[in-house]
Amino acid sequence: MTSLKHLLWTFLAVFLLGSASMASIGAGGFPAQSGSPAGLVIPPGFDKVTSIYGAQLFRKNYQNGTPDFVQVADLSLGAEIKLLHGPIKEKRPGEGAYGGDDPRLLSRSLQQYWKDFSSSYANPFCVVNGQFFYMPESPTRLPFPLKVSGEIISDGFGKDQFPGQKLMLELWPGRADIRPLTKEALYNSTAPDIVAGLAEEARKAIDKYVGRTFVGLVDKDGDRQLETVLIFTTRTARQKDAASVLRDFGAQKVMMLDGGGSTQMICLDKNYISSERLIPQALAVQGGVPSNPFKAEISSAQVAASEQAPQAPPTPGEPPPAETAQEELTQGAPVQDAPATSEIVQNELPAGEVVPSSLAPSELSASEPAQPLYELGDVLWVPAMMLPAMAFILLVVIRMRFS
Numbered sequence: 279m280t281s282l283k284h285l286l287w288t289f290l291a292v293f294l295l296g297s298a299s300m301a302s303i304g305a306g307g308f309p310a311q312s313g314s315p316a317g318l319v320i321p322p323g324f325d326k327v328t329s330i331y332g333a334q335l336f337r338k339n340y341q342n343g344t345p346d347f348v349q350v351a352d353l354s355l356g357a358e359i360k361l362l363h364g365p366i367k368e369k370r371p372g373e374g375a376y377g378g379d380d381p382r383l384l385s386r387s388l389q390q391y392w393k394d395f396s397s398s399y400a401n402p403f404c405v406v407n408g409q410f411f412y413m414p415e416s417p418t419r420l421p422f423p424l425k426v427s428g429e430i431i432s433d434g435f436g437k438d439q440f441p442g443q444k445l446m447l448e449l450w451p452g453r454a455d456i457r458p459l460t461k462e463a464l465y466n467s468t469a470p471d472i473v474a475g476l477a478e479e480a481r482k483a484i485d486k487y488v489g490r491t492f493v494g495l496v497d498k499d500g501d502r503q504l505e506t507v508l509i510f511t512t513r514t515a516r517q518k519d520a521a522s523v524l525r526d527f528g529a530q531k532v533m534m535l536d537g538g539g540s541t542q543m544i545c546l547d548k549n550y551i552s553s554e555r556l557i558p559q560a561l562a563v564q565g566g567v568p569s570n571p572f573k574a575e576i577s578s579a580q581v582a583a584s585e586q587a588p589q590a591p592p593t594p595g596e597p598p599p600a601e602t603a604q605e606e607l608t609q610g611a612p613v614q615d616a617p618a619t620s621e622i623v624q625n626e627l628p629a630g631e632v633v634p635s636s637l638a639p640s641e642l643s644a645s646e647p648a649q650p651l652y653e654l655g656d657v658l659w660v661p662a663m664m665l666p667a668m669a670f671i672l673l674v675v676i677r678m679r680f681s
Contacts, residue, residue, distance in 0.1 A: 318498045318506055321526040324348065328546060332357035332566030333403040335545050344513040346523055347543060347550060349404055349563055353452050354505040356566020361426050361471050362391050363559045367417040374433025376461040381432055382417035385556035392544045401565035404545040406511055407491055408559040409473055410536045418558050422474030423464050434474065443477040445533045447493055453503045454495050456531040475533040478521040482534065487514040489541025492521060494529030504530065509561065511543045511551055
């Protein structure tokens with residue numbers, strides 16, 4: 279009888295542990311937000327707009343401003359970040375900052391990048407603008423390196439630009455990293471794909487409310503691998519605002535990409551942030567392939583068809599958002615020991631233009647479509663919530679039986 283009693287108590291302990299584990303599963307397959315100092319968190323005010331397996335798009339609306347968008351790409355679920363660029367017009371071998379190429383690239387519209395990307399990959403999700411470039415030239419050049427599919431496309435020409443503030447985003451299957459950019463780091467990296475950018479404190483109209491594109495990395499599951507890539511995009515923000523939003527999502531590392539008038543984003547064939555500016559380089563997010571039987575498979579076309587709510591128009595009587603300006607390079611070639619504030623500049627907003635630094639979020643449009651996917655957490659949360667009650671009943675029965 280004593281052995282049976284011990285067996286039942288052991289079963290109860292295992293049952294309670296299982297209940298706690300299942301209850302920690304949240305919607306979207308991510309761990310519960312509470313009790314974890316590191317990991318993905320969805321900040322208040324951000325709502326999911328659309329998703330495919332391994333990738334999600336969140337939006338936060340403001341009553342008197344433009345929305346913030348954050349893409350979440352989980353590389354551990356098979357999502358990928360693809361680095362796209364325009365055709366190479368002239369390779370210019372040996373002219374790069376580190377002795378490699380400094381090619382001239384043709385610029386393209388983001389719509390063309392989306393069209394080519396969506397026709398070439400099975401699960402296309404979004405495309406956004408990418409690296410800085412030198413506007414006075416066409417075809418143009420990149421100031422910082424770009425590596426695609428194991429090949430260094432460009433060394434860039436900005437070796438002496440922004441000393442100590444250049445970073446590179448390294449991408450491997452299933453993980454990513456952001457590290458300081460040096461010749462040794464670039465050429466010794468095992469990452470097949472690399473795009474370079476700037477630290478958040480680099481002076482790129484740092485306190486102006488202009489278009490911003492930032493990337494951030496999250497160790498979602500605490501395994502010391504940065505497997506979740508965040509892409510922040512908005513029409514109007516300061517640099518510290520963009521970085522702060524990514525850190526609110528749990529980002530441990532952040533990097534600034536091009537902004538201003540180049541800022542633009544298309545997801546599932548829908549323009550969320552549009553611009554007529556042609557760009558030489560873009561980032562694309564591809565979803566993973568579902569392997570979980572609880573995941574409802576849905577095509578990109580179906581998700582796009584379900585998206586009906588347009589981007590919210592400005593409030594009546596309110597001035598439209600200020601037109602943003604492309605961040606440009608002032609010199610066609612690097613200048614030795616040039617000061618950090620003179621290399622890449624961005625046109626400022628019109629004098630007197632003021633955007634509130636703190637805006638209260640507003641609710642999404644009532645026409646926002648229902649979520650297109652059923653997640654594993656969506657299926658399990660009901661039985662998970664019932665498990666503690668079942669465990670309590672079982673405990674009462676055991677105590678009555680052996681009392």
